[in-house]
Amino acid sequence: MQTLNQDIRTGNFRRVYLLFGEESFLVSSYKKKLKEAIAGEDSMNYNYFEGKAPDVKELISLADTMPFFAEHRLILVDESGFFKGSAPEELVDYIPNIPDSTCMVFCEKEVDKRSRLYKKVKEAGYAAELKKQDSDALMQWAAGVLSKDGKKITRRTMEYFLERTGDEMENIRMELEKLICYTMGREVITKEDIDAVGTVHVESRIFDMVAAIVTGNRRKAMELYEDLLTLKEPPMRILFLIARQFNQLLQAKELTAGGSQKGEIASRLKVPPFVAGKLIAQAKPFTREQILSRVSRCVELEEAVKTGQLSDQLAVELLIAG
Numbered sequence: 001m002q003t004l005n006q007d008i009r010t011g012n013f014r015r016v017y018l019l020f021g022e023e024s025f026l027v028s029s030y031k032k033k034l035k036e037a038i039a040g041e042d043s044m045n046y047n048y049f050e051g052k053a054p055d056v057k058e059l060i061s062l063a064d065t066m067p068f069f070a071e072h073r074l075i076l077v078d079e080s081g082f083f084k085g086s087a088p089e090e091l092v093d094y095i096p097n098i099p100d101s102t103c104m105v106f107c108e109k110e111v112d113k114r115s116r117l118y119k120k121v122k123e124a125g126y127a128a129e130l131k132k133q134d135s136d137a138l139m140q141w142a143a144g145v146l147s148k149d150g151k152k153i154t155r156r157t158m159e160y161f162l163e164r165t166g167d168e169m170e171n172i173r174m175e176l177e178k179l180i181c182y183t184m185g186r187e188v189i190t191k192e193d194i195d196a197v198g199t200v201h202v203e204s205r206i207f208d209m210v211a212a213i214v215t216g217n218r219r220k221a222m223e224l225y226e227d228l229l230t231l232k233e234p235p236m237r238i239l240f241l242i243a244r245q246f247n248q249l250l251q252a253k254e255l256t257a258g259g260s261q262k263g264e265i266a267s268r269l270k271v272p273p274f275v276a277g278k279l280i281a282q283a284k285p286f287t288r289e290q291i292l293s294r295v296s297r298c299v300e301l302e303e304a305v306k307t308g309q310l311s312d313q314l315a316v317e318l319l320i321a322g
Helices: 002-010 024-038 056-063 089-097 116-124 135-148 155-165 169-182 191-197 202-214 218-230 235-257 262-269 273-283 288-306 312-321
Strands: 016-020 046-050 073-078 102-108 126-129
Touching: 002 024, 002 126, 016 024, 016 116, 024 073, 024 102, 024 169, 056 073, 056 089, 056 102, 089 116, 116 126, 135 155, 135 169, 135 273, 155 169, 155 191, 155 202, 155 273, 169 191, 202 218, 202 235, 202 273, 202 288, 218 235, 218 312, 235 262, 235 273, 235 288, 235 312, 262 273, 288 312
Parallel strands: 016 102, 016 126, 046 073, 073 102
Antiparallel strands: none
């Protein structure tokens, strides 16, 4: 991201960019920033292609066209699919020959880094993989969004906020907008504000659901399950998320027993440190064998659903029942 920010700030643009990665908010954000920086409101020197396999000859013809009373021509290509399979040889060969007056930006969900097109773009321009951000980066970004509206928040309250929202930046942005509107006329955002207007992310509900299961609070677990069904969450996805949670508890238990600290466990499990802390605390009262039995039970129920022995909804209910 540093390279993208520097290019946008200095106006020294490369001939070709590839934006991809699991954080769709960042891909969309940098696509917008590049368009504004290179083309602005100039529709005459801007061409947009969306969808699989756009016409390569047209792309090349436009790229070879000099911009009209402007420094650059921008060609934005969204979800072409060229980076997943084999791209047309004509396009692969053309990438190093894009004129300096043209900037071509590809935005893709899936990219094969072994492909010739990816390698050519990387050599001739810049390939930006925009990954999920860690907790510190998310907190810094969210605090910056709040600061622009004159809002303040403590680190502990921010951690609580992110526990509820999850790590998807688009979801965080929408929840921040709700908080800013709700606290109009006040400077400091509190936990009570988050509880009042915040929407609990599905995975946060799963965490609470697993906590209820392992402590034997079947009523609470069933209430959370019914909430998720009301939100139109598929029972099979709920079962998958519960299984993943138990797997994380098992890993946290084993890593703790091996002497690993919270930071290392967070890194190994690819979760924020405050989430790792919750996993460690949740796993502590139980033996490895007790958690392993839950993991095995999840595997059995998933298999029963896949083989048609149980409905997915009944499988989750049996898991809650113990």
